[in-house]
Amino acid sequence: xxxxxxxxxxxxxxxxxxxxxxxxxxxxxxxxxxxxxxxxxxxxxxxxxxxxxxxxxxxxxxxxxxxxxxxxxxxxxxxxxxxxxxxxxxxxxxxxxxxxxxxxxxxxxxxxxxxxxxxxxxxxxxxxxxxxxxxxxxxxxxxxxxxxxxxxxxxxxxxxxxxxxxxxxxxxxxxxxxxxxxxxxxxxxxxxxxxxxxxxxxxxxxxxxxxxxxxxxxxxxxxxxxxxxxxxxxxxxxxxxxxxxxxxxxxxxxxxxxxxxxxxxxxxxxxxxxxxxxxxxxxxxxxxxxxxxxxxxxxxxxxxxxxxxxxxxxxxxxxxxxxxxxxxxxxxxxxxxxxxxxxxxxxxxxxxxxxxxxxxxxxxxxxxxxxxxx
Amino acid sequence: xxxxxxxxxxxxxxxxxxxxxxxxxxxxxxxxxxxxxxxxxxxxxxxxxxxxxxxxxxxxxxxxxxxxxxxxxxxxxxxxxxxxxxxxxxxxxxxxxxxxxxxxxxxxxxxxxxxxxxxxxxxxxxxxxxxxxxxxxxxxxxxxxxxxxxxxxxxxxxxxxxx
Numbered sequence: 001x002x003x004x005x006x007x008x009x010x011x012x013x014x015x016x017x018x019x020x021x022x023x024x025x026x027x028x029x030x031x032x033x034x035x036x037x038x039x040x041x042x043x044x045x046x047x048x049x050x051x052x053x054x055x056x057x058x059x060x061x062x063x064x065x066x067x068x069x070x071x072x073x074x075x076x077x078x079x080x081x082x083x084x085x086x087x088x089x090x091x092x093x094x095x096x097x098x099x100x101x102x103x104x105x106x107x108x109x110x111x112x113x114x115x116x117x118x119x120x121x122x123x124x125x126x127x128x129x130x131x132x133x134x135x136x137x138x139x140x141x142x143x144x145x146x147x148x149x150x151x152x153x154x155x156x157x158x159x160x161x162x163x164x165x166x167x168x169x170x171x172x173x174x175x176x177x178x179x180x181x182x183x184x185x186x187x188x189x190x191x192x193x194x195x196x197x198x199x200x201x202x203x204x205x206x207x208x209x210x211x212x213x214x215x216x217x218x219x220x221x222x223x224x225x226x227x228x229x230x231x232x233x234x235x236x237x238x239x240x241x242x243x244x245x246x247x248x249x250x251x252x253x254x255x256x257x258x259x260x261x262x263x264x265x266x267x268x269x270x271x272x273x274x275x276x277x278x279x280x281x282x283x284x285x286x287x288x289x290x291x292x293x294x295x296x297x298x299x300x301x302x303x304x305x306x307x308x309x310x311x312x313x314x315x316x317x318x319x320x321x322x323x324x325x326x327x328x329x330x331x332x333x334x335x336x337x338x339x340x341x342x343x344x345x346x347x348x349x350x351x352x353x354x355x356x357x358x359x360x361x362x363x364x365x366x367x368x369x370x371x372x373x374x
Numbered sequence: 375x376x377x378x379x380x381x382x383x384x385x386x387x388x389x390x391x392x393x394x395x396x397x398x399x400x401x402x403x404x405x406x407x408x409x410x411x412x413x414x415x416x417x418x419x420x421x422x423x424x425x426x427x428x429x430x431x432x433x434x435x436x437x438x439x440x441x442x443x444x445x446x447x448x449x450x451x452x453x454x455x456x457x458x459x460x461x462x463x464x465x466x467x468x469x470x471x472x473x474x475x476x477x478x479x480x481x482x483x484x485x486x487x488x489x490x491x492x493x494x495x496x497x498x499x500x501x502x503x504x505x506x507x508x509x510x511x512x513x514x515x516x517x518x519x520x521x522x523x524x525x526x527x528x529x530x531x532x533x534x535x536x537x
Contacts, residue, residue, distance in 0.1 A: 008430070069458055072454050072457050072458055073450060073451070073453075073454035076426075076450075076453065076454060076457070077450070079418065079423075080423070080426060083419075083423055086419060103385075103389075105415070106389065108415060108418070108419075109411040109412070109414060109415040110411065112414035112415060112417075112418050113407075113410060113411050113414050116414050117410070117414075119457065119458055119461060120461055120467075123461035123462050123466075123467045123476065124467030124468075124469075124475060124476070125461045125464070125466045125467040126467070127466060128410075128413075129406070129410055130403065130405075130406035130409055130410065131402060131403045131406030131407050131410065132401045132402060132403070134401070135396075135399050135401040135402040136402060136406070136407050136410070139392050139395055139396035139399065139402060139407070140392065140396075140407065140411070141392075142388050142389075142391055142392035142395065142396075143388075143389055143392035143393070143396075145385075145388055146384075146385045146386065146387070146388030146389035146390075146391070146392060147385065147389060148385070149381045149382070149384050149385030149388065150381070150382050150385035150386060150389070151385075152381050152385075153377075153378040153379070153380075153381030153382035153385060154378070154382065156377070156378050156381070157378075176443070179443045179446075179447060180446070180447075180450075182447065183446060183447030183448075183450040183451065184450060186447060186450075186451055187450050187451040187453075187454040187455065188454070190451050190454075190455055190487070190491070191454060191455060191458050194455070194483075194487060195458070208478060208483035208486070208487065209455070209458060209459050209462060209478075209480065209483055209484065209487065210478070211462060211467075211475070211476055212474065212475070212476075212477070213474075213477055213478070216473075216474050216477040217473075217474030218474070221474075222474040222475075223472055223474045223475075226469075226471050226472050228471050229469065229471060229472070344472075
């Protein structure tokens with residue numbers, strides 16, 4: 001590639017370093033919040049997640065998606081600033097250089113995979129991704145972070161030197177480096193302003209490019225999976241519906257009247273989706289701990305398996321850990337805002353618990369199994 | 375050097391963990407992941423960068439020098455907003471039975487936001503013209519090192535030295 005093929009004098013080691021530091025912070029935020037979400041959904045034995053604060057997951061996952069979206073201009077500018085290196089000549093100087101270039105290739109591909117895949121996921125456009133998004137996003141996150149650490153290790157002295165050096169001013173008529181960084185920050189700010197209202201309710205009026213609005217959906221609340229999509233509508237509306245509650249002391253089959261005969265409790269709890277939107281509902285129903293006690297379980301120590309009417313599907317059942325099962329806010333909800341649940345919100349009964357991802361708030365609950373503490 | 379070695383070693387280990395773990399995950403089709411990795415890389419380096427550089431060259435050719443900084447900043451915002459909004463505008467993820475997914479008229483909304491960005495850029499350009507001076511890059515010295523902070527022009531100036 002001839003000298004001057006990339007004429008912009010904006011590109012510099014300093015600019016690339018500054019963008020790199022910002023991008024590193026954004027990736028760290030996304031990686032940690034994403035890992036947390038993964039652990040909550042698929043907890044290993046050592047992992048513990050509290051029921052309070054109620055909106056903690058809503059915050060961490062909202063931050064995950066908002067940071068990921070704001071990363072779009074940052075990653076774009078960073079790759080633009082480093083683009084000429086793609087055409088470095090000779091392409092390979094040594095084995096070490098070849099390995100370093102290969103790791104950069106992995107980093108760029110993995111970073112684009114995460115950001116582009118994330119944008120496609122929140123818009124629920126899965127056709128371009130020939131793999132299960134959740135698993136791909138998770139494993140490529142490790143790939144991206146590994147490649148990022150290698151990249152930082154290789155370039156640390158260059159970055160330190162570039163950030164310590166006095167910066168040159170821009171030539172007349174050209175965007176300064178600060179101007180470019182300001183442009184990137186403005187772009188990230190605009191993206192955030194037009195999307196973050198999907199989880200920050202006061203900004204929902206500005207969320208003109210958000211995939212969801214917290215107040216749009218049946219009963220004023222968004223829906224992820226509908227009753228038709230889950231294939232449960234007929235069984236959910238069947239008058240012969242019974243909720244089976246199974247525990248150490250036996251089994252109870254409760255119809256809707258029996259469920260309504262329990263003490264009813266109301267809780268304001270959010271549905272916090274892994275896709276970054278969230279919305280609070282006013283739920284009324286039976287405390288899960290009361291049902292645990294009904295079948296002889298210890299409400300303070302029991303773990304509960306909640307299963308849906310769905311015949312199959314990745315999220316047809318969820319395990320409620322003791323911290324959530326004993327929480328007085330954890331309900332088998334029968335009503336939303338005083339009305340019976342809409343079929344798409346889980347009629348006749350759904351699980352709603354504080355500080356959990358939406359996919360674990362099982363809808364159309366058919367069976368509750370109380371497990372003795374291990 | 376020690377820190378760098380540790381970073382590289384941990385990085386290689388994590389990459390290895392990703393490859394081994396991903397290959398062993400029954401939920402993951404490695405071929406699909408590899409295809410998408412290659413696709414986004416090629417799409418970015420061979421298509422998106424060409425579009426971006428062509429756009430940058432067009433700004434350089436069509437916009438008078440003094441207005442270029444504002445035009446470029448606006449173009450960055452427009453490009454980034456478009457990337458985020460295009461899947462929403464296309465609306466392929468909108469299921470027929472769930473009106474709460476992608477509920478907004480995203481094409482109209484994106485156009486409105488882009489118009490706002492263009493309007494703000496135009497207003498900034500006009501304001502600079504009215505002042506009768508270029509908006510940025512007013513013949514500064516090459517370094518700020520010898521200058522007191524208060525003497526430096528605000529906004530659009532070079533980053534402070536010696537961080």
